[in-house]
Amino acid sequence: TNGDNDTYPLWFLQHVEGVRPDIRIINLSLIKTAWYIEQIRDLEPKVPLNLTDQEIRDKMVAYPWTQPTDIQVGGLNVKGTEIPVAHYRSGAGTVPVIEAHTVMIWWIINQINWSRPIYFAVTVPNSNQAGLRPYLSMEGMAYRLVKEHGPGQFSPNRTKKNLLATYRYRGINQTDVYKDPVSRRLLGNYLVLFEGLTQALTAMEDYGGAYEALQFAKYNIPPHAMDDGRMWQSLAYRYRDIARGYFNKGQTDSARVVLQDILRMNPDLGSIDAIESIIELWSTAEPESQKVVVP
Known part of the structure; x- marks a missing residue:
């Protein structure tokens, strides 16, 4: 999910009404913080991250991205030109970087390795989709991550x-x-x-x-x-x-x-x-x- 408005109603349904407590809701606004990543690793339903606390903290940095290259995420070929990039100040100018939450999305997908379905809320902007948009198929108010590549995928x-x-x-x-x-x-x-x-x-x-x-x-x-x-x-x-x-x-x-x-x-x-x-x-x-x- 992207933020408060599309997350809290789901948490209410899970924790108060008991609806589908087996699903892990991941808030992409919080995944930029080490404490939250530790939480989804340790609390049920757990995400199998296979990272220590220190390794998580070490990943909470921006990665310079001056030479875009394709990468493999869960067996998917993510085009370097489609990966969302931020620009951080460096001296008198700026430097393109990949932010920590993008890398963490990739890590989660790799660790799950298609053992569970992964969905992105439709409220998640391209900048938070980690370059995976060509692999997202709309199924209503959520996109499902699929192995097929194509623009505007849609499940009628x-x-x-x-x-x-x-x-x-x-x-x-x-x-x-x-x-x-x-x-x-x-x-x-x-x-x-x-x-x-x-x-x-x-x-x-x-x-x-x-x-x-x-x-x-x-x-x-x-x-x-x-x-x-x-x-x-x-x-x-x-x-x-x-x-x-x-x-x-x-x-x-x-x-x-x-x-x-x-x-x-x-x-x-x-x-x-x-x-x-x-x-x-x-x-x-x-x-x-x-x-x-x-x-």
Whole structure:
């Protein structure tokens, strides 16, 4: 996990509610300190670090990185050019370095050696992913470390299960439940996932599944729950893609339902331009139907 907001809820679930105490949560903000590394080494569930206290302290330094080279981490080839680098002051200038937490992430992966699954929260920025981004596959609110290399890896089945069946969206769509500004902003993280899932399902020509995902998002994280409507404007394009897919398969009625649904939801979502090409195709195929009728 990256910091306080995505760590403390998990610790609460583990230590108070007793949910999955066998999973070790590692906070990447704390892994820069020797005492915390000693803690994850010594307390259950333990991480098999195979380091003494002194060896841990010796690793809490920045490593000069003037000549980027590829390295092997758990059998994965990490490109030297993709490894996050900080710049520390040195005399009148700066020197590129690899920080201690990056090295410790590599050490943990090497020690675990694929005996346990490893996940990064989606809130972890590239600078804390230790150059492993090409080996991370999205499964919802977490990336799983995998052996396959590729940009933008995405597991549609696991993500769909998590978004539609596992996660709970309690109180989000209720106008009488207060959501502080930070919580309202963070809801956008879920909509990003729904957009990715919809794109993946659309690419698989599972238009029904893609439409189901959007309808689920619309009900559970509606536009009125957000302070910034741009995320839902982006999702409007996914409705367009689904409608186009239905239309290309000759399922005009299904395409019409999708288009009417988004217009009914909010005509000001910026969706008119998004669906213009669909309306043109529709009008060509059905010259007598020259307008979209919104009940």
